[in-house]
Amino acid sequence: MPRIARASIDQVQAAADMVEIVGQYTELRKAGANYSGRCPFHEERTPSFSVNPTEKLYYCFGCGAGGNLFGFVQEKESLDFAGAVEYLADRYGIALEYEETSARGDAERRRKERLRSLLEQATAYYERVLVDAKTAAPAREYLAARGLGEEVCRQFRLGYSLPGWDKLRDAARGHKFTDQDLLDAGLVVPGKQGRPYDRFRGRIMFPLADDRGRTLGFGARTMGDEKPKYLNSPETPLYHKSEAVFGLHAAKAAAAREDRVYVVEGYTDVLALVQAGVHNAVASMGTALTEQQLKRLARVTRNLYLCFDADAAGIGAMSRALTLGRKMGLSLHVVRVPDGLDPADYVLSGAGGDGFRALADDAQTLLQFHVRLALAAHDLDKPDGRARAFAQLRGVLSEAATPIERDEELRHIADRLQLSAESVRYLLAGSERSVEGGEAAAEGRREPPQGGGRAAAIGGVHELEVRFLASCLAQPAKGRAVLAGIDEGFFATRETRDALGSVKERLALDGPGKTVSAAEDAGVTAESGEVLAEIVVRAGREHFTANVVDELFLRLQEAQVGRLIARLKLTVQNDATGRQSKELASLQAAGRRLRDAIRAVPVDEEPHEGQGTN
Ligand SMILES: [Zn+2]
Secondary structure, eight states, X not given: OOOBOHHHHHHHHHHOOHHHHHHTTSOEEEETTEEEEOOSSSOOXXXXXXXXXXXXXXXXXXXXXXXXXXXXXXXXXXXXXXXXXHHHHHHTTOOOOBOOOOHHHHHHHHHHHHHHHHHHHHHHHHHHHHHHOGGGHHHHHHHHHTTOOHHHHHHTTOEEEOSSSSHHHHHHHHTTOOHHHHHHTTSEEOOTTSOOEESOOSEEEEEEEOTTSOEEEEEEEOSSSOSOSEEEOOOOSSOOGGGOEETHHHHHHHHHHHTOEEEESOHHHHXXXXXXXXXXXXXXXXXOOOHHHHHHHHTTOSEEEEEOOOSHHHHHHHHHHHHHHHHTTOEEEEOOXXXXXXXXXHIXXXXXXXXXXXXXXXXXXXXXXXXXXXXXXXXXXXXXXXXHHXXXXXXXXXXXSSHHHHHHHHHHHHHHHTOOHHHHHHHTTTSHHHHHHHHHHHHHHHSOOHHHHHHHHHOHHHHHHHHHHHHHHHSHHHHHHHHHTOOGGGOSSHHHHHHHHHHHHHHHHOSTTOOOOHHHHTTSOHHHHHHHHHHHHHHXXXXXXXXXXXXXXXXXXXXXXXXXXXXXXXXGGGOTTSHHHHHHHHHHHHHHHHHHHHHHSOOOSSOSSXXXXX
């Protein structure tokens, strides 16, 4: 990969609006020097997520997620560092410069750029054909008959491929693209006499785009009886079927805002829903959702509502997707559309977007879905059918996230079998152990990811060090004076040791609007970046006075002395020289002096904790 020039990275950092970027995923409100909102990395009701707009850093006090602008984009868009810089450059109209690198990486990058440009031109070409061409009239009529207006078709850039053998090929070659380009982009098929021909002929074209809306490939549908009904792009350097999710680009903002996404089967289902005002809808490519597709969706929201056909294939595929999603910690629901309608027909039949949302509110949870599936799979009138149903239900009930959910299902099962809830409970005894296991696993999933967990494990000292560094930033004059006398060795954890340099650097710059180049911070690891973000965000969030700086400094020294005492105590008995016991005594005396000093720090009028501005 070619390296992006440092000047370009700085340019992107300067141009990007952190609040706007984060605002795509969660609603932010101004809170003192920071902005705050509900964390886009974990589920919560009250906001514990803060953004520092000038430094372009974020930190969550709930789950410990934190970092800089580029780190945020990397996380949410699942990109590497260079990808995140490119994403932002694209968004803010900055032309990146690359450092000289390997010829091969360069060639590959240029190759992909060329394919992208070809696919963009092909998309525009198919679009024009659908709107203008006489031969596309049946396609226009087909879409109109399905109740899809021009506006929504334009929004998703629908197109039409003419029935000829080399219509697109001719058009592309007119734009100086070669047959090899066309082959690599999956737009033509190699012909027998070495003359490639158009892959897509006489079909409605649905562009399959990446998260940024750039076409990677196409799904193409016939209007008649030709086989196959759907024809997709082959695997190319840009298009990978297992990752494709139709409409995700358009659905992203609404899905993040409503914190849920509807996954439907057909492209036209997405269009019909969007037209009805349900913007957070995407289509899977077939019913079998892959792990990669679930990962793409999970970056936007963890609440997935599946609306698939209730035929055998649909149920099987949905069941697999539900199990896979559950392993990934996603919350999955099954939306049942009545009368065997697909979502498009349902909203167009008069139910509209509100009707669809009402259905979704009645969606079954994973557990409900599986319980009903198990009950439907066996002949409950026969004793052995019941026995088999119970055997299956035992496993199914271990999926319950909470005892309440389990109890509700027990009652449902009792109803269906016309038994008392108590007898069902008795018959299902033996599921209890696995149920507890299920709860523990569910509990484990809900634990905050690394950041918070790690900080908690290190304990109070880490928190103390972070708050101390934050207080130094908040009180620059005092902070500079105090930090001048200490070095990395003063801190107990590697992350705060790493962060010390960045804090000193920020203090050295001084003045309002101070910013540290992102490239300067580029050397910090993900962990220390998280801690640095926490420090900066805390500095703007808590009310730190000069006295607080003093107190935190003293408390840290006390903690350090405490660590030294603990270490000495381990070896002091084996020390015959008596030197260690003398040292121990003097450390203990120092500890006492520090505690006295802490008590002597004047108490400020205002409390210095709990002053968070959110
Ligand atoms: Zn969080």
